[in-house]
Amino acid sequence: MHEMSLMESVIAIVCETARVNGASAIKSIRLDVGVLSHVNPDSLLFCYEAVRRGTIAEYAALEINRIAGEGWCLDCGETVTLDERFGACPDCGGHRVQMTAGDELKIKDMEVI
Template sequence: MHEMAVCESLLSAMEEAAKAQNFSRVTRVRLAIGRFAGIEVEALRFGFDVVMRGSLAEGAELVVLEEDGSAWCFDCCETVALSHRLASCPKCGGERLVPNGGTDMKIKDLEVL
């Protein structure tokens, strides 16, 4: 379950931000997660609760904002929205697609004290 490692990295990023911006507590974390990022949201929620225990983010609310996936279609030369990675092009039915959006995860913002 790589979501635990993701949560550990998230905690490190929050600790660095706390030092740089002089805050001591995180009460809410908003994450934007792309549909194709390979993150299992329920596993992330579980890992978040476990990893944040005893830290500046213990008890913080985790808000997940799912971002749409998109891909470039070589058949119709368009960027199209996709509901899942193996979908056909919704415009032309082509199957030669390269994902170009919704593949990452980023911290949108933190609510801090």
């Protein structure tokens, strides 16, 4: 389960950032997770419960925002919704679609005390 190592990294980043900026605790964390990122939000939440214990994020709420898949079709020049990585353009059927959103995993923000 790669979500465990991902969440360990998220907690390390937010805790270090909070400490460097003089915070004593983290109240909330918001993540953006793309639907095409191959990251399971339920697994992230499960892992979060385990890795936050004993850190300044122990009592922080975690919010996961799902980001839709989107791409730019080089064949028809349209921005299109993507339901799968490397899928065909839903407008013209072309296969030259550059993904522009939906594969990210990023810390959007956090609230600290």
